Amino acid sequence: MTTTFGHTARHKFWDFDSQNTPLNHGSFGATPKDVEEKRFELIRKIEKNTDKFMRVDLYKMEDETRELVSKWINSEKLNTVFVPNASVGFNTVIRSLPLKEGDVIVHCSTLYGACDKTLQFMENRYGVKSAKVDITYPEDSDKDIVEKFRKVIKENPKTKMVIFDTVSSMPGCLLPFNELTQLCKDLDVLSFIDGAHGIGLVELNLKENEPDFFVSNLHKWGYVPRGAAVLVVAKKHHNKIHTLPVSHTYLDDEFEAASELDKSRRLVDRFTFVGTTDFSTHLSTPAAVKFREQIGGEEAIRNYCFELAKKVGTFAADFFGTEVLENAAGTLTTAMVNIRLPVSEKWLNEASAEDKEHLLQVINTYPLENFDTFVPPVFHNGKLYIRLSCQVYNELSDYKVGVQSVKEALKQVPGVLAE
Amino acid sequence: MTTTFGHTARHKFWDFDSQNTPLNHGSFGATPKDVEEKRFELIRKIEKNTDKFMRVDLYKMEDETRELVSKWINSEKLNTVFVPNASVGFNTVIRSLPLKEGDVIVHCSTLYGACDKTLQFMENRYGVKSAKVDITYPEDSDKDIVEKFRKVIKENPKTKMVIFDTVSSMPGCLLPFNELTQLCKDLDVLSFIDGAHGIGLVELNLKENEPDFFVSNLHKWGYVPRGAAVLVVAKKHHNKIHTLPVSHTYLDDEFEAASELDKSRRLVDRFTFVGTTDFSTHLSTPAAVKFREQIGGEEAIRNYCFELAKKVGTFAADFFGTEVLENAAGTLTTAMVNIRLPVSEKWLNEASAEDKEHLLQVINTYPLENFDTFVPPVFHNGKLYIRLSCQVYNELSDYKVGVQSVKEALKQVPGVLAE
The missing domain is CATH 3.90.1150.10 (Aspartate Aminotransferase, domain 1)
Known part of the structure; x- marks a missing residue:
């Protein structure tokens, strides 16, 4: 092919x-023409009966899309939700986790600009600190990078979270993200994988080396219409991660769901309808996946x-x-x-x-x-x-x-x- | 017609x-068929040369759309930006203003559910309090409502902001939003008009009775494709309102722009590109406005x-x-x-x-x-x-x-x- x-x-x-x-x-x-045209069909369908779509079809289609994406990256289905793009995913986590003044977020010098600005905002507004790992290509090996992260985390005992990319944006370089996830587990700090350049670009297996948080754009290397991204949240954090914007489905961290079903769906039931938007972007993932299969x-x-x-x-x-x-x-x-x-x-x-x-x-x-x-x-x-x-x-x-x-x-x- | x-x-x-x-x-x-099809044309155009769109055309089209919307609601053009929906607009303001523990936000009992949940989040996470004005229809007159707001604001000396709708969602009732804006000025508290049901439904004249913050969906009564909304921020607050998510364009509150041009464009230059998304929604406003003119x-x-x-x-x-x-x-x-x-x-x-x-x-x-x-x-x-x-x-x-x-x-x- x-x-x-x-x-x-x-x-x-x-x-x-x-x-x-x-x-x-x-x-x-x-976006391939074929995926775009299928998306237009979906938009036309939504217009034909918007109430039915918003109250019934959306939830079915969202679950089907979730199933497909979970297979793609081997994530737990009920840990997997959709957001408009990686920046929203990053802000969703950073701005709903109960971070405190003096907490430290460790990141590398090649951190994506929008994430860096988010950390600046967190420091300016809430006193959440950042600590930077200076990466110098081409000298640094993968092992050097892991050791540099280890050093900065150890130098900052109040480190709460570590952020690193699958593939950084500028320059576009693959990071040892599986090793860094393991490092976070070893040092008992939260891991956040910024997989903006992730799905469709590099192999991902989130069950094998489960990070605390993972986000990946679907619209970059996945051929899905802009803007669509997937956010994966480890089960133990479901009650602390709230939609951005906070919306109808919000439950306080302390809220205990009554049924096992509601407990298991805590995350996905929060994130399906966050506000009126054009759901046709991430719901075009099935069309994109089909196209990708067709071309090889x-x-x-x-x-x-x-x-x-x-x-x-x-x-x-x-x-x-x-x-x-x-x-x-x-x-x-x-x-x-x-x-x-x-x-x-x-x-x-x-x-x-x-x-x-x-x-x-x-x-x-x-x-x-x-x-x-x-x-x-x-x-x-x-x-x-x-x-x-x-x-x-x-x-x-x-x-x-x-x-x-x-x-x-x-x-x-x-x-x-x-x- | x-x-x-x-x-x-x-x-x-x-x-x-x-x-x-x-x-x-x-x-x-x-969305009318004609507006939708024009939107599809725009999406196809964006795909033809995405770099050119994202780096050049977007900014021109955004400014043209801003011009049109500012005329529609008589707002200051440089106070006027776009967000995906009213909930994002509300969260943008509430979560970037430097609110402190113990500050009070006054709202009415018919507040939109997503906004109410946002206030709950603000209380749970940051200790920002809410105070509710109980509205009982059909007994309450417009004047009663204004007086009820006055009473609650006076009972809460730490009131920082007051939120009220143009037309509430459920039940769908017109509020005396101009009088309430004036009340906020009189009592020296910030006013936030939730005009989710605003543009295209009721006459709006934001220069006449300038609130501190105003948001209106364009996709409800404006015939613009979902999700599109306009957020208007009074000039004195431009430096404190940050995009949601915080993104590339972020400047700290204290940052002083060097030129008068940059100062005047402080808000609009922040909000044009917040992250990769489908800009064709709010950029279809010109098509929607044209359609509205054509039908009368x-x-x-x-x-x-x-x-x-x-x-x-x-x-x-x-x-x-x-x-x-x-x-x-x-x-x-x-x-x-x-x-x-x-x-x-x-x-x-x-x-x-x-x-x-x-x-x-x-x-x-x-x-x-x-x-x-x-x-x-x-x-x-x-x-x-x-x-x-x-x-x-x-x-x-x-x-x-x-x-x-x-x-x-x-x-x-x-x-x-x-x-």
């Missing part, structure tokens, strides 16, 4: 503008994207005369690959924060305006990288546009490009 | 199942719905041998009308909380299962009412199905129906 991948798949299954070169799947995902299934998709990412890394590093951001064991690259940009040492040494911000801004706009493509840049460990995403609709030739556009962008700022 | 209203409009502009009698517009709204405009829509509600009230009260829930001045009924159900005094006196819950459940399910219609019931002031919503796609004949189905539901529980 992988013969259909590349531009054949692009033209058959997606509806990108002909001039657009999509190299940034990791940011927003891309999880392994075929992953193999194509990962192999392409390796080729893209080699090609782009060769083009720039640089290297891929990769550790000695070669575990960082998934379907996202990070390539160093040829920025002069002199410029890097002398650039102010504003200079760097300006350069990022140029790379964020020039390729879009002049090449109809977009490649996100990031400074890491004193160097500048771009992240290239690989999806089944991509071929190696796409990335020529990407690297060329970024090189042209670099030329827009005098002194940046290394000789 | 009002000649097109009623079933002509239903068949031309909406796509309800032929067997469905929609009498519950107030709960979830109903705000006044024609309101006149039809309000006049129909009066007729429906008379008809239904006559059918049940009861009366409409209305005060002496006749100000409670809008496009939603509440009719008392003929429940026996004996049953009402003897019924346990479980009995009442069971009866509500029967009324919530029997009409849907047997008559393909739905009419929400509510106990108020010791009596049982139903709320009937009136929209331009309805005609008086629709409500025969509604009242008949509810009467049949009442018969399902022995002893309920008054002789």
Whole structure:
């Protein structure tokens, strides 16, 4: 089936503008035409009898979708609920857990921006502290990272929770998330896996190494329409995690359900109807799963994207005369690959924060305006990288546009490009 | 243009199942076919070049939509942002304002369930207290209600905020929201108008009587696809109100923007991109506004719905041998009308909380299962009412199905129906 991948798949299954070169799947995902049209059918169906949908069909469809997603990531079905995106999932947990002034949340330096801001808010508003684990790629091995986390947790005896990614956003690097979950268990602190880049990208088995909390976007690597995400909460925390917004279904932490059924459904019965919204996003997961099976299934998709990412890394590093951001064991690259940009040492040494911000801004706009493509840049460990995403609709030739556009962008700022 | 209203409009502009009698517009709204199809076009456009949309088009379209909505409710454009629904808007404010243990939020007894639960959460988690104003219809006049609020605020010197509806949900009754806003100013407490049933239902002029906070669903009475709402925040609070979830754009309360432009856009620049989601809902507001103009405009829509509600009230009260829930001045009924159900005094006196819950459940399910219609019931002031919503796609004949189905539901529980 992988013969259909590349531009054949692009033209058959997606509806990108002909001039657009999509190299940034990791940011927003891309919904296949077929999944989108099935979603529109569902929206039309909801409009035909909204009361019936909201009072009856929603609950059935939600349970069916939950069943499917639980199988996908091997999670306990009754620990598994849906939220609009990973940021909502993160805020749901962080802002309903009874955290206290002085409690510490440990996270790594490559934490997603929105999560970092949430932690800043928690500190500013409630005095909940953060402690940062500095990760420096490519030097750090997976083992180094685990040991760095261990050190910071031990230095902060009031650590309540540790947050880490499956695959970080910028740069896009696989983390040893199973080992970090085990570390949290060993040190008796809560684990929160930010799997924004999770489902559909990397293999997940939540029953094998159960974290306390896990969130994954379905709309990024899962082909589900935006915005849809899955939040998994270990059973022992069900009574403390409240919907965001708090809504009709709220029960106080101390409330004891009368029946075993109500106890077991404590979480899922809270999260199905949180407020009036367009439920067609996560309820399109069955259509997305069916589509993924039709084009070859999880392994075929992953193999194509990962192999392409390796080729893209080699090609782009060769083009720039640089290297891929990769550790000695070669575990960082998934379907996202990070390539160093040829920025002069002199410029890097002398650039102010504003200079760097300006350069990022140029790379964020020039390729879009002049090449109809977009490649996100990031400074890491004193160097500048771009992240290239690989999806089944991509071929190696796409990335020529990407690297060329970024090189042209670099030329827009005098002194940046290394000789 | 009002000649097109009623079933002509239903068949031309909406796509309800032929067997469905929609009498519950107030709960979830109903999107006209044309608005929905324009929304689908926008979603398809976003898929064609998602990076361009997320980085460029979104901001332009958001500003255009803001312009339109600000005109609709006469709000300051730069005080006006979008959230998925009123519950998110309410939680956005309540959970980002720096409220302290012991602070009091005053609200009325007809407060929306999700808001009430949010206040319970705030008390359980943070010790923020609530004080309730007991409203008893039909006895209370608008003036009585204002005086009851005044009394409770004065009894609670630590009152920080007062919440009241434009039109409450259950029962659906117009509140003297302009007078209550003025009361809050007089007593120097913050005002929060829950206009979930606001835009498209009642005339709003936020510049005339500026509340501190205002939220209104666009998807209920505004014909905008679910879920979309507008949140208006008075300028003096911009630095204290943070997106829900907290996201990339977060700035601490104390952060001082450098430029006048950034200061003026403090709120709107925070709320445009809060996380990856389907922006096509509130961005369909221009299509909804155009549709509303095409079918006759705000006044024609309101006149039809309000006049129909009066007729429906008379008809239904006559059918049940009861009366409409209305005060002496006749100000409670809008496009939603509440009719008392003929429940026996004996049953009402003897019924346990479980009995009442069971009866509500029967009324919530029997009409849907047997008559393909739905009419929400509510106990108020010791009596049982139903709320009937009136929209331009309805005609008086629709409500025969509604009242008949509810009467049949009442018969399902022995002893309920008054002789």
